[in-house]
Amino acid sequence: xxxxxxxxxxVRTRGRGxxxxxxxxxxWLRQQRAQEGLLTLHLRHTSASLLIQENADPxxxxxxxxxxxxxVPDGDSIYVHxxxxxxxxxxxxxxxxxxxxxxxxxxxxxxxxxxxxGIYVWEHRHRAHSRRVxxxxxxx
Amino acid sequence: xxxxxxxxxxVRTRGRGxxxxxxxxxxWLRQQRAQEGLLTLHLRHTSASLLIQENADPxxxxxxxxxxxxxVPDGDSIYVHxxxxxxxxxxxxxxxxxxxxxxxxxxxxxxxxxxxxGIYVWEHRHRAHSRRVxxxxxxx
Amino acid sequence: xxxxxxxxxxVRTRGRGxxxxxxxxxxWLRQQRAQEGLLTLHLRHTSASLLIQENADPxxxxxxxxxxxxxVPDGDSIYVHxxxxxxxxxxxxxxxxxxxxxxxxxxxxxxxxxxxxGIYVWEHRHRAHSRRVxxxxxxx
Numbered sequence: 001x002x003x004x005x006x007x008x009x010x011v012r013t014r015g016r017g018x019x020x021x022x023x024x025x026x027x028w029l030r031q032q033r034a035q036e037g038l039l040t041l042h043l044r045h046t047s048a049s050l051l052i053q054e055n056a057d058p059x060x061x062x063x064x065x066x067x068x069x070x071x072v073p074d075g076d077s078i079y080v081h082x083x084x085x086x087x088x089x090x091x092x093x094x095x096x097x098x099x100x101x102x103x104x105x106x107x108x109x110x111x112x113x114x115x116x117x118g119i120y121v122w123e124h125r126h127r128a129h130s131r132r133v134x135x136x137x138x139x140x
Numbered sequence: 141x142x143x144x145x146x147x148x149x150x151v152r153t154r155g156r157g158x159x160x161x162x163x164x165x166x167x168w169l170r171q172q173r174a175q176e177g178l179l180t181l182h183l184r185h186t187s188a189s190l191l192i193q194e195n196a197d198p199x200x201x202x203x204x205x206x207x208x209x210x211x212v213p214d215g216d217s218i219y220v221h222x223x224x225x226x227x228x229x230x231x232x233x234x235x236x237x238x239x240x241x242x243x244x245x246x247x248x249x250x251x252x253x254x255x256x257x258g259i260y261v262w263e264h265r266h267r268a269h270s271r272r273v274x275x276x277x278x279x280x
Numbered sequence: 281x282x283x284x285x286x287x288x289x290x291v292r293t294r295g296r297g298x299x300x301x302x303x304x305x306x307x308w309l310r311q312q313r314a315q316e317g318l319l320t321l322h323l324r325h326t327s328a329s330l331l332i333q334e335n336a337d338p339x340x341x342x343x344x345x346x347x348x349x350x351x352v353p354d355g356d357s358i359y360v361h362x363x364x365x366x367x368x369x370x371x372x373x374x375x376x377x378x379x380x381x382x383x384x385x386x387x388x389x390x391x392x393x394x395x396x397x398g399i400y401v402w403e404h405r406h407r408a409h410s411r412r413v414x415x416x417x418x419x420x
Contacts, residue, residue, distance in 0.1 A: 002142050002282050002418075004176065004279060006245055036284065038320055038416055040178055040243045044254030046194040052380050053372065054326040059361035060372055066358050067373050071211075071351075078206050081199035092193065092200055093207050100192050100257075101243045103320045103381045105286055105416035112414040114324030117380075134252040136178055136245035138142075138278065138418065139284060142282050144316065144419060146385055180318055180383045184394030186334040211351075218346050221339035232333065232340055233347050240332050240397075241383045274392040276318055276385035278282075278418065 004138040005032045011131045013123035016069075016087070018051065018061040021133065022118045028135060029109060037139010039111055041102045041119070044132045047091030048123050049098035055118030065122075068094055091124035098122065106139060144278040145172045151271045153263035156227075158191065158201040161273065162258045166250060168275055175249055177279010181242040181259070184272045187231030188263050189238035195258030205262075208234055231264035238262065246279060284418040285312045291411045293403035296349075296367070298331065298341040301413070302398045306390060308415055315389055317419010321382040321399070324412045327371030328403050329378035335398030345402075348374055371404035378402065386419060 007028055013019050029039065043050045054060040072093045075086035082089065102119065104111040113119070121131050147168055153159050169179065183190045194200040212233045215226035222229065242259065244251040253259070261271050287308055293299050309319065323330045334340040352373045355366035362369065382399065384391040393399070401411050 002284070004142070004178075006176065006247060036286065038178075038284075038318075038418060040245055042244055042252055044252065044257065046192070046200075046254070046256050051376060052326070053376060057361055060326075060369070063359045063361050063369050064373060064376055067352070067356075067369075068376075070358060072207070076207075078210060079203045081197055081203050089200070089203050089207075093204060096191060096193060096204055096208075097237055097377055099239055099379055101241075101381075103243045103383045104322055105320055105414045107286060107414070112322055112324065114326070114412070116326050117324065132254070134245045134247070138178060144282070144318075146316065146387060178318075180385055182384055182392055184392065184397065186332070186340075186394070186396050212347070216347075218350060219339075219343045221337055221343050229340070229343050229347075233344060236331060236333060236344055236348075237377055239379055241381075243383045272394070274385045274387070278318060 002140060007135040009133040009135060011121045011133060013131055014128050016123055016126050017065055018120040018122050020118050020120050025119055032137055034106055034137050035109055035140050037106045037137055039104045039106050040136040042134045043100040046095055047125050048121060048131050049095050050100055050102050051098055051120045051122045052117050053120055054116050056116055087126050094124045142280060147275040149273040149275060151261045151273060153271055154268050156263055156266050157205055158260040158262050160258050160260050165259055172277055174246055174277050175280050177246045177277055179244045179246050179251055180276040182274045183240040186235055187265050188261055188271050189235050190240055190242050191238055191260045191262045192257050193260055194256050196256055227266050234264045282420060287415040289413040289415060291401045291413060293411055294408050296403055296406050297345055298400040298402050300398050300400050305399055312417055314386055314417050315420050317386045317417055319384045319386050319391055320416040322414045323380040326375055327405050328401055328411050329375050330380055330382050331378055331400045331402045332397050333400055334396050336396055367406050374404045
Protein backbone atom coordinates (compact mmCIF):
# COMPACT_ATOMS: atom_id res chain seq x y z
CA UNK A 1 0.00 0.00 0.00
CA UNK A 2 1.63 3.27 -1.15
CA UNK A 3 1.73 6.13 1.33
CA UNK A 4 3.79 9.27 2.02
CA UNK A 5 5.45 11.05 4.93
CA UNK A 6 7.21 14.37 5.38
CA UNK A 7 9.44 16.04 7.95
CA UNK A 8 11.73 19.01 8.47
CA UNK A 9 15.28 18.46 9.67
CA UNK A 10 17.14 21.40 11.25
CA VAL A 11 20.91 21.23 10.78
CA ARG A 12 23.14 23.53 12.84
CA THR A 13 26.27 24.19 10.80
CA ARG A 14 29.54 25.43 12.29
CA GLY A 15 30.48 27.67 9.36
CA ARG A 16 31.82 26.95 5.85
CA GLY A 17 32.32 23.27 5.11
CA UNK A 18 30.48 19.93 4.79
CA UNK A 19 28.22 18.63 7.58
CA UNK A 20 27.09 15.02 7.29
CA UNK A 21 23.38 14.24 7.75
CA UNK A 22 23.25 10.62 6.49
CA UNK A 23 22.43 9.21 9.93
CA UNK A 24 19.61 11.68 10.62
CA UNK A 25 18.04 10.83 7.27
CA UNK A 26 18.39 7.05 7.77
CA UNK A 27 16.94 7.33 11.28
CA TRP A 28 13.89 9.19 9.99
CA LEU A 29 13.27 6.52 7.32
CA ARG A 30 13.50 3.86 10.03
CA GLN A 31 10.97 5.70 12.22
CA GLN A 32 8.59 5.82 9.23
CA ARG A 33 9.06 2.06 8.70
CA ALA A 34 9.84 2.94 5.07
CA GLN A 35 10.72 -0.15 3.02
CA GLU A 36 10.71 0.56 -0.74
CA GLY A 37 10.17 3.96 -2.27
CA LEU A 38 11.57 7.37 -3.10
CA LEU A 39 13.20 9.85 -0.71
CA THR A 40 13.46 13.55 -1.61
CA LEU A 41 15.47 16.19 0.28
CA HIS A 42 15.15 19.91 -0.29
CA LEU A 43 17.30 22.54 1.42
CA ARG A 44 15.29 25.72 2.00
CA HIS A 45 18.19 28.21 1.60
CA THR A 46 20.13 30.00 -1.13
CA SER A 47 23.59 30.11 0.44
CA ALA A 48 24.11 26.42 1.30
CA SER A 49 23.80 23.18 -0.72
CA LEU A 50 22.95 19.51 -0.45
CA LEU A 51 25.72 17.24 -1.68
CA ILE A 52 26.38 13.52 -1.96
CA GLN A 53 30.10 12.93 -1.58
CA GLU A 54 32.80 10.63 -0.22
CA ASN A 55 32.39 9.76 3.46
CA ALA A 56 35.78 8.08 3.96
CA ASP A 57 38.82 10.42 3.94
CA PRO A 58 37.96 13.84 5.49
CA UNK A 59 40.66 15.35 3.24
CA UNK A 60 38.26 14.94 0.32
CA UNK A 61 35.79 17.34 1.97
CA UNK A 62 38.62 19.75 2.84
CA UNK A 63 39.89 19.65 -0.78
CA UNK A 64 36.39 20.18 -2.22
CA UNK A 65 35.98 23.25 -0.08
CA UNK A 66 39.47 24.51 -1.00
CA UNK A 67 38.75 24.12 -4.73
CA UNK A 68 35.42 25.97 -4.47
CA UNK A 69 37.06 28.69 -2.36
CA UNK A 70 39.57 29.34 -5.15
CA UNK A 71 37.01 29.02 -7.99
CA VAL A 72 34.57 31.41 -6.29
CA PRO A 73 36.75 33.80 -4.27
CA ASP A 74 35.30 35.85 -1.43
CA GLY A 75 35.22 39.60 -2.02
CA ASP A 76 35.33 39.27 -5.83
CA SER A 77 35.02 42.73 -7.44
CA ILE A 78 32.64 41.37 -10.13
CA TYR A 79 29.70 41.57 -7.69
CA VAL A 80 27.22 44.43 -7.16
CA HIS A 81 25.33 42.68 -4.30
CA UNK A 82 27.91 43.12 -1.51
CA UNK A 83 25.92 44.52 1.45
CA UNK A 84 25.54 41.15 3.20
CA UNK A 85 29.27 40.50 3.34
CA UNK A 86 32.19 39.29 1.23
CA UNK A 87 31.06 35.64 1.43
CA UNK A 88 27.37 36.22 0.59
CA UNK A 89 27.41 36.42 -3.21
CA UNK A 90 30.06 33.64 -3.38
CA UNK A 91 27.66 31.52 -1.29
CA UNK A 92 24.88 32.07 -3.87
CA UNK A 93 27.25 31.15 -6.72
CA UNK A 94 28.47 28.00 -4.93
CA UNK A 95 24.82 27.02 -4.41
CA UNK A 96 24.08 27.54 -8.13
CA UNK A 97 27.14 25.41 -9.04
CA UNK A 98 25.87 22.55 -6.86
CA UNK A 99 22.25 21.81 -5.89
CA UNK A 100 19.58 22.10 -3.15
CA UNK A 101 17.53 18.96 -4.11
CA UNK A 102 18.37 15.27 -3.85
CA UNK A 103 16.25 12.26 -4.96
CA UNK A 104 17.17 8.82 -3.67
CA UNK A 105 15.47 5.47 -4.24
CA UNK A 106 14.93 3.58 -0.95
CA UNK A 107 15.55 -0.16 -0.87
CA UNK A 108 14.99 -2.49 2.13
CA UNK A 109 14.52 0.55 4.34
CA UNK A 110 17.71 2.40 3.32
CA UNK A 111 18.60 5.03 0.69
CA UNK A 112 20.54 3.29 -2.14
CA UNK A 113 23.77 5.17 -1.44
CA UNK A 114 27.03 3.67 -2.68
CA UNK A 115 29.55 2.34 -0.14
CA UNK A 116 31.50 5.63 -0.15
CA UNK A 117 28.57 8.04 -0.41
CA GLY A 118 27.34 10.24 2.42
CA ILE A 119 24.69 13.00 2.39
CA TYR A 120 25.98 16.46 3.39
CA VAL A 121 24.76 19.98 3.98
CA TRP A 122 27.46 22.21 2.51
CA GLU A 123 27.50 25.50 4.41
CA HIS A 124 28.87 28.26 2.16
CA ARG A 125 28.81 31.14 4.69
CA HIS A 126 31.67 31.55 7.18
CA ARG A 127 29.29 32.01 10.10
CA ALA A 128 27.33 29.12 11.70
CA HIS A 129 23.68 28.84 10.54
CA SER A 130 20.54 26.79 11.21
CA ARG A 131 19.65 25.14 7.91
CA ARG A 132 16.23 23.56 7.28
CA VAL A 133 15.97 20.46 5.09
CA UNK A 134 12.51 19.26 3.98
CA UNK A 135 12.27 15.45 3.75
CA UNK A 136 9.61 13.58 1.77
CA UNK A 137 9.05 9.85 1.38
CA UNK A 138 6.61 8.09 -0.91
CA UNK A 139 6.44 4.30 -1.12
CA UNK A 140 5.70 1.26 1.01
CA UNK B 141 -5.87 8.73 -1.97
CA UNK B 142 -2.62 9.08 -3.97
CA UNK B 143 -2.87 10.32 -7.54
CA UNK B 144 -0.72 12.08 -10.13
CA UNK B 145 -0.97 14.93 -12.63
CA UNK B 146 1.29 16.30 -15.36
CA UNK B 147 1.54 19.42 -17.48
CA UNK B 148 3.86 21.31 -19.82
CA UNK B 149 4.69 24.93 -19.11
CA UNK B 150 6.04 27.07 -21.97
CA VAL B 151 8.33 29.88 -20.82
CA ARG B 152 9.24 32.66 -23.25
CA THR B 153 12.67 33.95 -22.25
CA ARG B 154 14.02 37.35 -23.31
CA GLY B 155 17.63 36.22 -23.76
CA ARG B 156 20.40 35.37 -21.28
CA GLY B 157 19.39 35.71 -17.63
CA UNK B 158 17.01 34.35 -14.99
CA UNK B 159 13.25 34.24 -15.59
CA UNK B 160 11.08 33.51 -12.55
CA UNK B 161 8.37 30.82 -12.86
CA UNK B 162 7.40 30.34 -9.18
CA UNK B 163 3.91 31.80 -9.66
CA UNK B 164 3.11 29.64 -12.72
CA UNK B 165 4.15 26.53 -10.82
CA UNK B 166 2.17 27.47 -7.69
CA UNK B 167 -0.90 28.28 -9.80
CA TRP B 168 -0.77 24.86 -11.49
CA LEU B 169 -0.56 23.10 -8.11
CA ARG B 170 -3.58 25.09 -6.94
CA GLN B 171 -5.56 24.13 -10.06
CA GLN B 172 -4.75 20.45 -9.33
CA ARG B 173 -5.95 20.89 -5.73
CA ALA B 174 -2.62 19.36 -4.72
CA GLN B 175 -2.23 19.20 -0.93
CA GLU B 176 0.71 16.96 0.14
CA GLY B 177 3.10 15.32 -2.25
CA LEU B 178 6.08 15.66 -4.55
CA LEU B 179 6.53 18.10 -7.42
CA THR B 180 9.07 17.45 -10.20
CA LEU B 181 10.15 19.92 -12.89
CA HIS B 182 12.17 18.96 -15.96
CA LEU B 183 13.44 21.45 -18.55
CA ARG B 184 13.50 19.83 -22.00
CA HIS B 185 16.54 21.72 -23.36
CA THR B 186 20.34 21.55 -23.28
CA SER B 187 21.20 25.27 -23.34
CA ALA B 188 19.09 26.54 -20.41
CA SER B 189 18.74 25.43 -16.76
CA LEU B 190 16.32 25.26 -13.88
CA LEU B 191 17.56 27.02 -10.76
CA ILE B 192 16.30 27.75 -7.26
CA GLN B 193 17.78 31.06 -6.13
CA GLU B 194 17.20 34.24 -4.16
CA ASN B 195 14.04 36.12 -5.12
CA ALA B 196 14.72 39.33 -3.17
CA ASP B 197 17.50 41.57 -4.53
CA PRO B 198 17.64 41.43 -8.39
CA UNK B 199 21.39 42.18 -8.13
CA UNK B 200 21.88 38.58 -6.97
CA UNK B 201 20.60 37.31 -10.33
CA UNK B 202 22.69 39.87 -12.20
CA UNK B 203 25.80 38.83 -10.24
CA UNK B 204 25.14 35.11 -10.79
CA UNK B 205 24.95 35.70 -14.51
CA UNK B 206 28.07 37.89 -14.45
CA UNK B 207 30.06 35.21 -12.61
CA UNK B 208 28.97 32.48 -15.05
CA UNK B 209 29.73 34.76 -18.00
CA UNK B 210 33.33 35.14 -16.79
CA UNK B 211 33.73 31.46 -15.79
CA VAL B 212 32.40 30.21 -19.15
CA PRO B 213 33.34 32.93 -21.65
CA ASP B 214 31.60 33.16 -25.03
CA GLY B 215 33.80 32.42 -28.03
CA ASP B 216 36.30 30.33 -26.01
CA SER B 217 38.92 28.82 -28.36
CA ILE B 218 38.81 25.47 -26.48
CA TYR B 219 35.64 24.47 -28.36
CA VAL B 220 35.32 22.47 -31.61
CA HIS B 221 31.49 22.76 -31.77
CA UNK B 222 31.18 26.42 -32.87
CA UNK B 223 28.75 26.35 -35.81
CA UNK B 224 25.71 27.37 -33.76
CA UNK B 225 27.30 30.57 -32.46
CA UNK B 226 29.76 31.83 -29.86
CA UNK B 227 27.24 31.37 -27.03
CA UNK B 228 26.11 27.84 -27.93
CA UNK B 229 28.82 25.67 -26.40
CA UNK B 230 29.04 28.01 -23.34
CA UNK B 231 25.27 27.45 -22.93
CA UNK B 232 25.80 23.66 -22.86
CA UNK B 233 28.60 24.04 -20.28
CA UNK B 234 26.50 26.36 -18.09
CA UNK B 235 23.69 23.78 -18.24
CA UNK B 236 26.09 20.99 -17.19
CA UNK B 237 27.35 23.17 -14.28
CA UNK B 238 23.77 23.66 -13.04
CA UNK B 239 20.79 21.33 -13.60
CA UNK B 240 17.61 20.72 -15.64
CA UNK B 241 15.64 18.80 -12.91
CA UNK B 242 14.10 19.98 -9.65
CA UNK B 243 12.27 17.91 -6.99
CA UNK B 244 10.21 19.73 -4.38
CA UNK B 245 8.05 18.35 -1.58
CA UNK B 246 4.59 19.98 -1.50
CA UNK B 247 3.07 20.89 1.85
CA UNK B 248 -0.42 22.40 2.42
CA UNK B 249 -0.72 22.99 -1.31
CA UNK B 250 2.60 24.81 -1.78
CA UNK B 251 6.17 23.77 -2.71
CA UNK B 252 8.30 23.89 0.47
CA UNK B 253 10.50 26.73 -0.78
CA UNK B 254 12.38 28.82 1.75
CA UNK B 255 11.38 32.45 2.32
CA UNK B 256 14.03 33.70 -0.12
CA UNK B 257 13.78 30.95 -2.72
CA GLY B 258 12.22 31.35 -6.16
CA ILE B 259 12.15 28.94 -9.12
CA TYR B 260 13.84 30.21 -12.28
CA VAL B 261 14.49 29.23 -15.87
CA TRP B 262 18.04 30.36 -16.59
CA GLU B 263 18.37 31.16 -20.27
CA HIS B 264 21.98 30.73 -21.38
CA ARG B 265 21.61 31.86 -25.03
CA HIS B 266 21.64 35.56 -25.89
CA ARG B 267 18.58 35.27 -28.11
CA ALA B 268 15.01 34.86 -26.72
CA HIS B 269 13.70 31.26 -26.74
CA SER B 270 10.54 29.28 -25.93
CA ARG B 271 11.52 26.82 -23.19
CA ARG B 272 9.33 23.85 -22.27
CA VAL B 273 9.18 22.68 -18.65
CA UNK B 274 7.48 19.35 -17.86
CA UNK B 275 5.66 19.37 -14.49
CA UNK B 276 4.68 16.26 -12.54
CA UNK B 277 2.84 15.95 -9.24
CA UNK B 278 2.24 12.82 -7.21
CA UNK B 279 0.45 12.92 -3.87
CA UNK B 280 -2.87 13.84 -2.32
CA UNK C 281 -3.50 1.99 -9.92
CA UNK C 282 -0.18 3.46 -8.67
CA UNK C 283 2.73 1.07 -8.20
CA UNK C 284 6.52 1.17 -8.12
CA UNK C 285 9.49 -0.74 -9.53
CA UNK C 286 13.25 -0.60 -9.04
CA UNK C 287 16.37 -1.91 -10.75
CA UNK C 288 20.13 -1.54 -10.84
CA UNK C 289 21.86 -0.82 -14.13
CA UNK C 290 25.59 -1.55 -14.43
CA VAL C 291 27.40 0.69 -16.90
CA ARG C 292 30.92 -0.23 -18.03
CA THR C 293 32.72 2.99 -18.88
CA ARG C 294 35.84 3.17 -21.06
CA GLY C 295 37.54 5.96 -19.14
CA ARG C 296 36.92 9.71 -18.90
CA GLY C 297 34.04 10.95 -21.03
CA UNK C 298 30.28 10.66 -21.54
CA UNK C 299 28.59 7.27 -21.98
CA UNK C 300 24.98 7.32 -23.15
CA UNK C 301 22.42 5.21 -21.25
CA UNK C 302 19.14 6.57 -22.69
CA UNK C 303 18.28 3.32 -24.48
CA UNK C 304 18.91 1.12 -21.43
CA UNK C 305 16.65 3.35 -19.34
CA UNK C 306 13.87 3.45 -21.97
CA UNK C 307 14.06 -0.33 -22.39
CA TRP C 308 13.64 -0.86 -18.65
CA LEU C 309 10.57 1.41 -18.57
CA ARG C 310 9.10 -0.57 -21.47
CA GLN C 311 9.70 -3.88 -19.64
CA GLN C 312 7.87 -2.45 -16.61
CA ARG C 313 4.96 -1.40 -18.86
CA ALA C 314 5.32 2.05 -17.28
CA GLN C 315 2.86 4.56 -18.74
CA GLU C 316 2.62 7.75 -16.65
CA GLY C 317 4.76 8.49 -13.64
CA LEU C 318 8.11 9.57 -12.27
CA LEU C 319 11.53 8.04 -13.03
CA THR C 320 14.48 8.59 -10.68
CA LEU C 321 18.11 7.68 -11.39
CA HIS C 322 20.85 7.65 -8.77
CA LEU C 323 24.53 6.95 -9.50
CA ARG C 324 26.14 5.18 -6.55
CA HIS C 325 29.65 6.68 -6.93
CA THR C 326 31.58 9.83 -6.01
CA SER C 327 33.89 10.14 -9.04
CA ALA C 328 31.34 9.99 -11.89
CA SER C 329 28.11 11.91 -12.64
CA LEU C 330 24.73 11.61 -14.28
CA LEU C 331 24.12 14.24 -16.95
CA ILE C 332 21.40 15.16 -19.40
CA GLN C 333 23.01 16.69 -22.47
CA GLU C 334 22.90 17.03 -26.23
CA ASN C 335 22.74 13.73 -28.11
CA ALA C 336 23.33 15.10 -31.62
CA ASP C 337 26.86 16.36 -32.37
CA PRO C 338 29.52 14.28 -30.50
CA UNK C 339 31.74 17.40 -30.47
CA UNK C 340 29.47 18.81 -27.75
CA UNK C 341 30.44 15.96 -25.41
CA UNK C 342 34.12 16.33 -26.37
CA UNK C 343 33.94 20.09 -25.67
CA UNK C 344 32.17 19.60 -22.33
CA UNK C 345 34.91 17.25 -21.23
CA UNK C 346 37.62 19.62 -22.51
CA UNK C 347 36.13 22.55 -20.57
CA UNK C 348 35.89 20.54 -17.34
CA UNK C 349 39.45 19.22 -17.86
CA UNK C 350 40.73 22.80 -17.95
CA UNK C 351 38.48 24.07 -15.11
CA VAL C 352 39.45 21.19 -12.80
CA PRO C 353 43.01 20.25 -13.85
CA ASP C 354 44.50 16.87 -12.93
CA GLY C 355 47.39 17.00 -10.46
CA ASP C 356 46.35 20.40 -9.02
CA SER C 357 48.66 21.31 -6.11
CA ILE C 358 45.70 22.62 -4.05
CA TYR C 359 44.77 19.06 -3.01
CA VAL C 360 45.86 17.13 0.10
CA HIS C 361 44.02 13.90 -0.89
CA UNK C 362 46.39 12.67 -3.65
CA UNK C 363 47.06 9.01 -2.81
CA UNK C 364 44.49 7.63 -5.25
CA UNK C 365 46.01 9.37 -8.26
CA UNK C 366 46.18 12.75 -10.01
CA UNK C 367 42.64 12.35 -11.42
CA UNK C 368 40.94 11.25 -8.18
CA UNK C 369 40.30 14.55 -6.39
CA UNK C 370 39.44 16.26 -9.75
CA UNK C 371 36.85 13.47 -10.25
CA UNK C 372 35.26 14.31 -6.87
CA UNK C 373 35.19 18.03 -7.75
CA UNK C 374 33.67 17.36 -11.20
CA UNK C 375 31.00 15.23 -9.48
CA UNK C 376 30.24 18.07 -7.02
CA UNK C 377 29.96 20.54 -9.95
CA UNK C 378 27.41 18.30 -11.68
CA UNK C 379 25.06 15.76 -10.05
CA UNK C 380 24.44 12.08 -9.28
CA UNK C 381 20.57 12.22 -9.24
CA UNK C 382 18.06 12.75 -12.06
CA UNK C 383 14.24 12.99 -11.84
CA UNK C 384 12.21 12.63 -15.02
CA UNK C 385 8.45 12.62 -15.52
CA UNK C 386 7.32 9.69 -17.72
CA UNK C 387 4.62 10.28 -20.32
CA UNK C 388 3.09 7.63 -22.62
CA UNK C 389 5.77 5.19 -21.54
CA UNK C 390 8.78 7.45 -22.21
CA UNK C 391 10.83 9.91 -20.14
CA UNK C 392 9.87 13.47 -21.19
CA UNK C 393 13.29 14.25 -22.65
CA UNK C 394 13.58 17.04 -25.19
CA UNK C 395 14.42 16.20 -28.81
CA UNK C 396 18.15 16.83 -28.26
CA UNK C 397 18.45 15.40 -24.75
CA GLY C 398 20.17 12.13 -23.91
CA ILE C 399 20.98 10.61 -20.49
CA TYR C 400 24.69 10.04 -19.82
CA VAL C 401 27.03 8.60 -17.23
CA TRP C 402 29.99 10.97 -17.15
CA GLU C 403 33.09 9.03 -16.14
CA HIS C 404 35.60 11.38 -14.49
CA ARG C 405 38.45 8.87 -13.92
CA HIS C 406 40.86 8.04 -16.75
CA ARG C 407 40.58 4.31 -16.16
CA ALA C 408 37.50 2.26 -17.17
CA HIS C 409 35.04 1.52 -14.33
CA SER C 410 31.82 -0.39 -13.64
CA ARG C 411 29.27 2.21 -12.52
CA ARG C 412 26.03 1.24 -10.80
CA VAL C 413 22.88 3.32 -11.42
CA UNK C 414 19.80 2.71 -9.25
CA UNK C 415 16.52 3.17 -11.17
CA UNK C 416 13.15 3.78 -9.53
CA UNK C 417 9.73 4.20 -11.12
CA UNK C 418 6.48 5.19 -9.44
CA UNK C 419 3.27 5.64 -11.40
CA UNK C 420 0.86 3.73 -13.59
